[in-house]
Amino acid sequence: MQGEQAADAGVQLSGVRPAAISLRNLRVTYGRFEAVKGISLDIPEGEVFGFIGPNGAGKSSTFRVLATLQPKFQGQAYVCGLDVLRQPQKVRDVMGFVPDFFGVYEDLTSLEYLHFFAAAYRIPSAKRKGTIDDVLTLTDMTHKAHSPVDGLSRGMKQRLALARVLLHDPKVLLLDEPSSGLDPRARIEMRELLKALREMGKTILISSHILSELAQLCTRIGIIELGRMVAEGSLNEIYRQLQLMRVVHIRADNAGPELLEKVRAIAGVESVEQQVDRWALRLREEDLSIADLHAGLVAAGARLTMLQPEAMDMETAFMKLTEGKTA
Amino acid sequence: MRIPRLVPELPLLRRELTELSARKRTYVVRSLGAMVLLAWVLWVSQNVLSAWQQQQQQRGMWAFGGALGVPAASLMGAGEVLFPRLVPLLFLAVQLLMPSMVCGSITIEKERNTLGTLFVTRLTPLTIVFEKLLSRLVPMLTFLLLTFPMLAFVYSLGGVDQRVLLATIWLILWECLLYASIGLMCSAWYTTTVGAFVASYVLSAVIFTLIRLNPVLVPTPYVIWQLLMGALAGPFGWQSGSIMAGAAVTSFVARAGQEPIRVTFVLTIPAMLTVVFCVMTTRFLLYRRAFVSQSSLLLRAFRMLDGFFQRLNDRAGGVQIIADRESYPDEDPVTWREREKKSMGRARYLIRILVVLEFPTLFVCLMSVMYSVNSNTSSGLTPLWLLAWLLALMIVTVKGSTLISSERTRETLDALLSTPLSGRDILLQKVAGMRRLLLVLATPILTVNLTLVMMTVQSGLGVSLANLNQLLWLLTYAVLSVFSTWTTLQLLAWLAALVGSRARAQARSVFAAVTVALGLAGVSWFVVGQERIFAGQSELRGPLEVTVGNAVRQLFRIDGSLQATQSLLWSMEPRPYGYSTESLEGLYGINFPLLRLFLCLGVVAWHWILLRTLRALVLRRSQWLLGRVDESEWESGAVKSLFSGVGR
Structure with missing residues (x-):
């Protein structure tokens, strides 16, 4: 009862969707070392939230709290409205967790491995075969069903781990760096699989070092450093928070001091840097769009041979937000 | 003129000792171990000394001495009885502790995947083996040092020949080296510390069993010490009855009363050779077993056994009592x-x-x-x-x-x-x-x-x-x-x-x-x-x-x-x-x-x-x-x- 009240207080987002994951002032300490320093977070149902941070930032500790594997922590943590500390058994029913480092039972085949976990998730015997066939199909592992788990490639093992956590059809997936150590093909396949899970309405909390990957997949991201959340929101919100300048590279046939002065005079252009074969323009995107810049350049008499906006990526945001400090 | 460095740098030993000193459990385990050992020594001492005093009293040799009324004179010469009771405890401590301390020395490097990085340094395999051996010997010897005040006390009671004391210290040192080299060899062979741990103790158990059967077959330093004490106690000494030494050995050991150090040194030669053999085997195995994949020794043994029974079964007509079948878990x-x-x-x-x-x-x-x-x-x-x-x-x-x-x-x-x-x-x-x-x-x-x-x-x-x-x-x-x-x-x-x-x-x-x-x-x-x-x-x-x-x-x-x-x-x-x-x-x-x-x-x-x-x-x-x-x-x-x- 007490837990339910706390859950109600903690998980109702401001009139939109209920939060699938909710953290309130989460603190995790190991001896004197404080790995997580008061993180608060709400992730609505159906959202894919990307967790970014350098090694030792506190990502895995946060995942362990939500996966009910961290007995000592301060603050509050809820999964689907269930208190992690008070209702861990119920949390395990609605959550699937893939840790950053995990082993597999080398003495089992993929099928036996999934049967093992199907029994552990208390899936009725009559339903097990059908469920396992479904997750094998979804993860494209059917052809490896009778292969020994020990002999699977890293990518296949990751898929098998995903198949495992899908067995009991959880509402929330906690994926701690699922793409780490995968080759480019396996990474792309994993991304497609995660997109399919997003389409199925699963709430996913995912961490990764491959930032471009999260940019393509996540609806929101959170950047964590030294146990603190330094930025949180959609990609655009984070760019706005950072007031990042957009860089546009141009090349013109009639480039010269006269044109340079005219370009500098365009409203919204912050600076122009002359490079060997091009000029790099830094502009405030809220004042001057790329299309307006093009129009301004033409009006200034520039005979453009190239206009190339630099991709504003998460690496830039990440580098700007973090100071490279690790625990 | 540049003075040549007499003591080599020994970076691996330094690293090992630094790691050891940085661990809290080193101090906890050592303090506990020392307390247990000292308590044990005190307990044995108290039992032996009280029995000695009773005997002296019965013989009418009780003398009152000392300002505190302690019957000090009655303890004179008690070292003769106490020494043979205390020293086996030190040997036992070495036999029990040394394998567990050494067995992980090389396997830990294998488990952490750091052995390869050691190989690409300028350290030679023999240097690695020696430094590893030393890194485990130093803690054991410092542990044994804690009991040396007790030995000094026993010596002060009288009845213990100085040469016997030196011979005993020499033998304890070689007992340490013997068990350490056996443990090190196991550590070089096995891929996991658990495997090396079990093997070290199994080998120690084999040595124990052989000693029980015929000590002369396995002249470990402890056996030599027993022979020495038996010889010192005379032909009907309390120890000699338990030793089934051969005639040649017996006549040689009988000279221990006159020249204990020389006799002890000569008798230690087989143990020294064993140590050298183990160290060289460790050096030989170090590279060859460095990157062997982890597989359960037990599983391999079972597979061998399985193959044997399979062949036996085929000859007997192929009766299969329990067939392998594909099964899946039901509830548990x-x-x-x-x-x-x-x-x-x-x-x-x-x-x-x-x-x-x-x-x-x-x-x-x-x-x-x-x-x-x-x-x-x-x-x-x-x-x-x-x-x-x-x-x-x-x-x-x-x-x-x-x-x-x-x-x-x-x-x-x-x-x-x-x-x-x-x-x-x-x-x-x-x-x-x-x-x-x-x-x-x-x-x-x-x-x-x-x-x-x-x-x-x-x-x-x-x-x-x-x-x-x-x-x-x-x-x-x-x-x-x-x-x-x-x-x-x-x-x-x-x-x-x-x-x-x-x-x-x-x-x-x-x-x-x-x-x-x-x-x-x-x-x-x-x-x-x-x-x-x-x-x-x-x-x-x-x-x-x-x-x-x-x-x-x-x-x-x-x-x-x-x-x-x-x-x-x-x-x-x-x-x-x-x-x-x-x-x-x-x-x-x-x-x-x-x-x-x-x-x-x-x-x-x-x-x-x-x-x-x-x-x-x-x-x-x-x-x-x-x-x-x-x-x-x-x-x-x-x-x-x-x-x-x-x-x-």
Whole structure:
């Protein structure tokens, strides 16, 4: 009862969707070392939230709290409205967790491995075969069903781990760096699989070092450093928070001091840097769009041979937000 | 002019010692170990000195000396008696501790994948081996140094030749080197610390057994020391009787009285050569076994055994009792995996292990029965019983302590813990998965017990199955044998699970479980006293004291209920302690066999209660042992206190 009240207080987002994951002032300490320093977070149902941070930032500790594997922590943590500390058994029913480092039972085949976990998730015997066939199909592992788990490639093992956590059809997936150590093909396949899970309405909390990957997949991201959340929101919100300048590279046939002065005079252009074969323009995107810049350049008499906006990526945001400090 | 560096830099040794000094547990373990060793030394000293004083008093040599009224003069020369009692403790400490300290020296590098980086440095393989050896010798020697003040005290009492003292220190040093080099060799061969740990102790056990058979075959420094002390005590010295030295050796050792250091040095040469051999073998294995993939030695042994039986089966017509089949778990997945997928759980493998264990056991039992007809002794089976028990102890301890830590090491535990299986379920299923193994290990013990019954019946002690009382007595023994064996093995399994579950590494969990099992045996020694252990041989205590004392000691021992059950058979001897049953009854007014039965039942019941309590404790603390959040602990307040004031 007490837990339910706390859950109600903690998980109702401001009139939109209920939060699938909710953290309130989460603190995790190991001896004197404080790995997580008061993180608060709400992730609505159906959202894919990307967790970014350098090694030792506190990502895995946060995942362990939500996966009910961290007995000592301060603050509050809820999964689907269930208190992690008070209702861990119920949390395990609605959550699937893939840790950053995990082993597999080398003495089992993929099928036996999934049967093992199907029994552990208390899936009725009559339903097990059908469920396992479904997750094998979804993860494209059917052809490896009778292969020994020990002999699977890293990518296949990751898929098998995903198949495992899908067995009991959880509402929330906690994926701690699922793409780490995968080759480019396996990474792309994993991304497609995660997109399919997003389409199925699963709430996913995912961490990764491959930032471009999260940019393509996540609806929101959170950047964590030294146990603190330094930025949180959609990609655009984070760019706005950072007031990042957009860089546009141009090349013109009639480039010269006269044109340079005219370009500098365009409203919204912050600076122009002359490079060997091009000029790099830094502009405030809220004042001057790329299309307006093009129009301004033409009006200034520039005979453009190239206009190339630099991709504003998460690496830039990440580098700007973090100071490279690790625990 | 540049002075050449006399002492090499030894970077690996420096790193090892720095690592060792940075660990908190180094100091905890060393302090505890030193306390135990010193307590042991003091206890032995006190016993020996009080006995010495009594003897002196009886001889009328009591003299009052010292300002505090301490009978100092009565202790003069007591070093002669105390020294031979204390030094074996130091040798024992080396034999017990050295293998465990060394076995992980190279395997840890393999487990951390750091051995390759050592190879690409300028360190030669021999340097690596020497530095590793030194890195483990230094802590052992510093540990032994703690007891040297005690030796100095003994020396100050008089009666100890200075040359004998030096020879003893020399021999202790070589005992350290011998066991360290054996452990190092195992560490170079095995890929895991657990494998090296088990192998080191198995080799040590082999050395012990060979020493028991004929010490001259295995002239370890300890054997040499015993020879030396025997020679010093004269032809009828207390030690010489136990040493079956050959004639040439005996005549050489007899010169030890005149020139102990020279004799000791010459006798140590085989031990030195063994050390050199082990070190060179380690150097040879270092590269060759550096990158061998981890595979269970047991599994490989089982596969070999499997192949042998397969060929045997093919010749016999191909009868297959238990066929391999594809099966999936129904309700208890953890038990299913332990029983169907692990080498120590599969019925097919276990039956073969049973055959391998039971065949020699039965053979020895039958031989004993044949040779003991009409004789009054069953002592021939004692080593076999001990061997069966030690094997069971070792396997159950290793298996029980690694139930959870093996999952933790292989990083499979988190996946299991994030399922809705409760901690209680996981541990119950894990231990249930061991039951078949326990049955297999219990069988040789029970076979010996049953043989003892047969030997008792035909031994000419007047025991007959036609006598209803005696028949009932034997039946009680048989039932209690089964019950106590099962209880003991279960107790051991749960104890090992309790001790080993929190450990992060398998090796650590095994060390901890073995230490606790041995520690319990040590406690029983301290609590009840040494004399009572050698029941019937004690001149200081009467039969009643010995009987009750033994029962009390059995309460503390992990194998107490097994020992208690064995005592039922001794009760059937017509003259226990050299007294007839009637004279004992007359002496104490107690029916002795009945007393033994009650004491035995009490001990067995106590161990059963211990088992249930331990099991309940482990299950209650299961979530803590596994390391995850537990709602029952929250409700009970155990976790709540941790989070009080957090702002809920």
